[in-house]
Amino acid sequence: MRPGREPWHGTTVLAVVKDGRAAMGGDGQVTMAQQTIIKQSARKVRRLLQGRVLAGFAGAAADGLTLLERFEAKLEAHSGSLPRAAAELARDWRTDRVLRRLDALLLVADTAHLLVLSGNGEIVEPDDGVAAIGSGGPVALAAARALLRNTTMEPARIVEEALTIAAGIDIYTNDRIVVDQLEEVGSKP
Numbered sequence: 001m002r003p004g005r006e007p008w009h010g011t012t013v014l015a016v017v018k019d020g021r022a023a024m025g026g027d028g029q030v031t032m033a034q035q036t037i038i039k040q041s042a043r044k045v046r047r048l049l050q051g052r053v054l055a056g057f058a059g060a061a062a063d064g065l066t067l068l069e070r071f072e073a074k075l076e077a078h079s080g081s082l083p084r085a086a087a088e089l090a091r092d093w094r095t096d097r098v099l100r101r102l103d104a105l106l107l108v109a110d111t112a113h114l115l116v117l118s119g120n121g122e123i124v125e126p127d128d129g130v131a132a133i134g135s136g137g138p139v140a141l142a143a144a145r146a147l148l149r150n151t152t153m154e155p156a157r158i159v160e161e162a163l164t165i166a167a168g169i170d171i172y173t174n175d176r177i178v179v180d181q182l183e184e185v186g187s188k189p
Helices: 061-077 082-095 137-150 155-167
Strands: 012-018 021-026 030-032 036-039 045-048 053-059 104-109 114-117 130-134 178-183
Touching: 012 053, 012 104, 012 114, 012 137, 012 155, 021 045, 021 053, 021 104, 021 155, 045 061, 045 178, 053 061, 053 130, 053 178, 061 082, 061 104, 082 104, 082 114, 104 130, 114 130, 130 137, 137 155, 155 178
Parallel strands: none
Antiparallel strands: 012 021, 012 130, 021 178, 030 036, 045 053, 053 104, 104 114
C-alpha cells in the first residue's frame, strides 16, 4: 500500500477454466481500516468484449476499474486475443507513469485462457486452470483445487463452493457471491 492511502481490504475473486468453460466469481465485501465493513454487495467481476471475457479485480476499486477499461481496449485492439492484450497491458502498466501508481491485481479469463496480471509486469497462467486474487484468495484457491481434483462439478459450481468456504474463514470475505460463466460455442451446458 502506498503512503497516505487508507488500507482497504476485503476482496476474493476466483476463476476456473475447464472443458471449454470459464467461471469467475467474487464476494461482495469491502472493508476499511481492517475493522469496518463499508459495503457488502460490491461487484468485482465483469464481462468484457461483448461478453466473451471475464475479468475481476482486487485492490483499490477505482484503480481496478481503470485497469479493466484499459484491458478491454487492448482486447479490442488485438482482436480479442487474451494473451496478447494481457502482454500489452502488463507492459503499459509497468512502464507508464500514471498506470504504475494503480494499486490492483487483475484476473482475466476466456474459455481457453486464465491469467493473473500485476503492476510489476507479471502475467501468470496457472498450470491447473484455477487462480484467485485478494485477501481470501489462498483459501478459495485451495478449496477450488480440492473440488476440481475430487469432484465432477462444473466450473461455476466449483467457484461458488470455494468462495463460500473462503467466506467462512477469511474475515475480509463475505457470502454475497456473484458467479459468471462463459461457455465455448458448441460445448454442452
